[in-house]
Amino acid sequence: MKKKIFLVLFLATAVGLFSQEDKVWSLADCLEYAKENNLNVKSAKNSLETAEITLKQSKLNILPSVSGSASETFSAGTNVDPITSEYVSMSSWSTNFGLSAQMSLYNGNRQYNTIQQNKLLVEKNSLAVEEIKNNITLQIIEAYLRTLYYKESITLAENNLAVSEKQEQQAKVKYEIGTLSSKEYLSVVSQNAQNLYAVANAQKQYDLQLLALKQLLELQEVEKFEIEIPEIDVNNYRILPEKEAVYNTALATLPEIKSNDLQVEINERNLKIARAGYIPSLSLSGSIGTGFTGTQRGTFSDQMRRNFNQRVGVSLSVPIFSRWNNRANELKAKVNIEEAKLSQQTGNKELYNKIENTWQNAMSSINELESAEIARTASQEAYNVAIRQFELGNMSSTDFMVEKNNYYSSELKMLQIKYTIVIYYEMLQYYLGNEIKL
Secondary structure, X not given: OHHHHHXXXXXXXXXXXXXXXXXXXXXXXXXXXXXXHOHHHHHHHHHHHHHHHHHHHHHHOOOOEEEEEEEEEEEOOEEEOOOOOOEEEOOEEEEEEEEEEEEEEEOOOHHHHHHHHHHHHHHHHHHHHHHHHHHHHHHHHHHHHHHHHHHHHHHHHHHHHHHHHHHHHHHHHHHHHOOXXXXXXXXXXXXXXXXXXXXXXHHHHHHHHHHHHHHHOOOOOOOOOEEOOOOOOHHHHOXXXXXXXXXXXXXXXXXXXXXXXXXXXXXXXXXXXXXXXXXXXXXXXXXXXXXXXXXXXXXXXXXXXXXXEEEEEEEEEOOOOOOOHHHXXXXXXXXXXXXXXXXXXXXXXXXXXXHHHHHHHHHHHHHHHHHHHHHHXXXXXXXXXXHHHHHHOOOOHHHHHHHHHHHHHHHHHHHHHHHHHHHHHHHHHHHOOOOOOO
């Protein structure tokens, strides 16, 4: 039976590992996984939990504190009897039991403002979790799209290499029969070697970018990692949203902006807490107790009943001189409010700059797209003509390589512009709060 259980667990683990390693990750898969497993997200959630505990504690601080006590004392010589408070000159044992409670009745609304401040801190920490999730979202979108770019660049480099390999074979035949000079043949061989290096370099860049994406997902332990290759039509990304609309939406929805606003409120609550130091505080206390002493007559139970006592008291504390502490706390709280307002303005300014740069980069790439398409079409036609001329022997190997390299460069340029547009377009969609779809 134990062997069967072990076998089932082993197979389940093996299947789980196999399915994880063979999984093809879409962008949606990456985003969902990162939001749950990224270390920064987990750390922010821990901070949120701490803030929630602090809030709960501040609410419970309104309740009275209660404590119990018990003691057993042996006295010899002249002592004050702990029960009768009389001087006695004899050895005796005494037993005491007590229960005391204390609570604040009024302290300048310090407790209320502390609770409200802690509520704001919980909200701020909750926004911090969302902010980190958003940051990792942006990082993964960019990393994922760059990985797609390098993946496609491998295909371009391989296609270019295939042509140069065929050209080298043809050049070798011509060189051997004496219709091609040694210089031209070596030039073709050199070009093919460069194209072979370009393939290797493209693969290297893809592997490095894939590793960066894995690290964002905290997937270092997974050896095999493949991403889904979606069909991307760059024509769907030519029309950008209005820049001001993007900024206004982001200003109203992004957690980091809301967090800056909350910090002003938090610091304003802190000012109210500081000002409570000027106000008198009132507290209530009470206790009950009983005890037994060897200096009195009566059994233990009789004395416990007879010595039972109760006490209730009200205490008023009036601040007179605090060595300037209260004033210093108030002034520092005011400075912190002004600093929070400056951070609020800075955050809004930085957000606008980010959106402005993103929008300008996207628009610039869209404007480049048309000229790049014209250049690619022209270089492709020139390359097709060059292929026919080269096959007929009407074009030298050197001239053919020039046309081929021009066509390859135009294709690579188109690929760069395509993914640049998509990256910046999706960033604008993020600022609008729209779902990222690829």
